[in-house]
Amino acid sequence: MPHRWGMVVDLDRCTGCEACVVACRAENNVPTVGEAEAARGRAIHWIRVERYVDGEFPDVRVKFLPVFCQHCDAAPCEPVCPTYASYHTADGLNAQVYNRCIGTRYCANACPYTVRFFNFFNPVWEKPLHLQLNPDVSVREVGVMEKCTFCVQRIKAAEIAAKAEDRPLRDGEVVPACAQACPSRALVFGDLNDPDSEASRLAGSHRATHLLGELGTQPKVFYLQREGGHDRQDREGDQ
């Protein structure tokens, strides 16, 4: 059976520290665009931590929501691409073929999660930042869309290692950079087709939901909702 890669995000565990954002940038050669361009909405973050503030002062709670490509099974970005640059792999990944992308940006408009990013200019790594470029990940040129790949280079490396040892992949062997960097273990990656994987187990939790699930995109990212009870208890404790 092919793999079906997915991620579980435990919102009770996320502290909003953004270590995942930094790790992803380093792993995937995500370019920095500078302050002025970032202010114009051209910053690229394959993963971002959205912050929502609930309630009125002093009874305020901040919610953190890590958002990245949801690798939808019914992805709105895929059919609209005229050149098949955005397509579905056999193991369920939403791949973006940089070489095939001509930059219509239609996929980015169609994506309800706004997790697709565009290279408005050729990326630059000022010295000595160029020394930390990851040789396993290609650099994207101007006019090309990019987005979270679930660290496909790590998936491929683990698959090759397992094949060399002539054994199946073990759960936990593939860890994307964001999940690896998460200090509170809020991100769990794994094969959703393996019923014993930790990701599968968590995805079956009664707390598991999809982001914008009502749109029918069938994402492979599960969010474990905050426990309502904890909220109430915390607030009562404060008073």
Add this chain to the structure above:
Amino acid sequence: MTGKTAKEISNDLLRPVLDTSWRFYAAAVLLGALVVAGLAAWGHQMSAGIGVAGINRPVFWGFYITNFVFWIGVSHAGTLISAILRLTHAPWRRPVTRAAEAITVFALMIGAMFPLIHLGRPWLAFWLFPYPSERRIWPNVRSPLVWDFFAINTYLVGSTLFLLLPLIPDLALLRDRARGWRRHVYRLCALGWAGTPHQWRRLETAMHIMAIVIIPVAVSVHTIVSFDFAMAPVPMWHSTIFGPYFVAGAIFSGIAALIVAMAVLRRALRLEAYLQLLHFESLGKLLLLMSLVWTYFVFAERLTTWYGNEPAEVAVLFAVERGPYAGLFWAMVFCNFVLPFVMLSIKRLRTITGTVVASLAVLVGMWLERFLIIVPSLTRKYLPYSWGTYQPTLVEITITAATFAAMGLLFVLFSKAFPIISIWELKEGDRRAPVVAPGLVDQSMVMADRHANP
């Protein structure tokens, strides 16, 4: 209808082609300079990167796609005016059809540039073409952009034929009148037209077929353009009304463009005897009709969205009606409904000036309408954390201005090379009995005229 003899008609309408005034050079240079500025801006964008435009995340489409939809919309002038008026044998169509057909071809040429201009890597645009490549990759036929490619190319080929077919007898007339090298060019273009009864019958049949075929093609083109938006799950884009709504808006802006073009030609080429109040009044009434149809669509779309109260859609709706885009929205309502309604429904105001003022307002309003459909939805997609804004840059504004100049330039050049009013059709109208039963085409008078007046 014009009260002129066939000879006078030929002389009046061939004068702009055969004699060149300084005004032609002035207009060509001025408009040409603007077009060159636009090409320079595009060159700059290609060398520096598409980032010199104002688009950003989440507003990935801005002025360029607005211009694309606007110009493809304007291109509906030719078909709907020309084809429908031909099929219904409206007697007043004769001095109007060629300008309308020319607008179609030019607006399509301009509009079809924008999918290339807006690409991140325009040098790879040929990947949209279905050509057998060594990697055996074909365009993705599920993508509305590929539907666009086929629809627009079909329409461009069809409308070019639709423009060229009725031009042939006039080209033959030019061949007989012109001197020097131009005579050779016109001889080639006239395709051996001799005005035999056989040729007239063939031409009438071909024109009739094209007039019928081009209507469904035109409707499909703007429906498919609307599908670029309606197929994507974006608030206020994902709408079932977009197909007919876009087609209605396209006809609306097409008629307005035709009225403006006619007014300019009337002044510049001194065609007052041919483009009369009757033509502006008749087109003005059509414009009024389309204004009401368009208003009905906007009303139906926005009322159902408001009543349905779906949060993501209502966020966009309110951003447009009472948020940052409210000024543009109410300006659009004024330009597309209030002003045309007043100017065109009161007979005293429905003068040539009145219809032209209304048409200019409609062109502004329809451009705003395209902008307001595309941009506000992108600024407010589902996750409020990624809401954004859009501000056009000088590059986008220059290229936008250049497209209007390109339209003017193509018109100036076209009216220099060819009679902008169909000479033989005008003569045919003057000779013919005022009422012709639909389907009956009597060529005897035209042919007699052709032989008497080479």
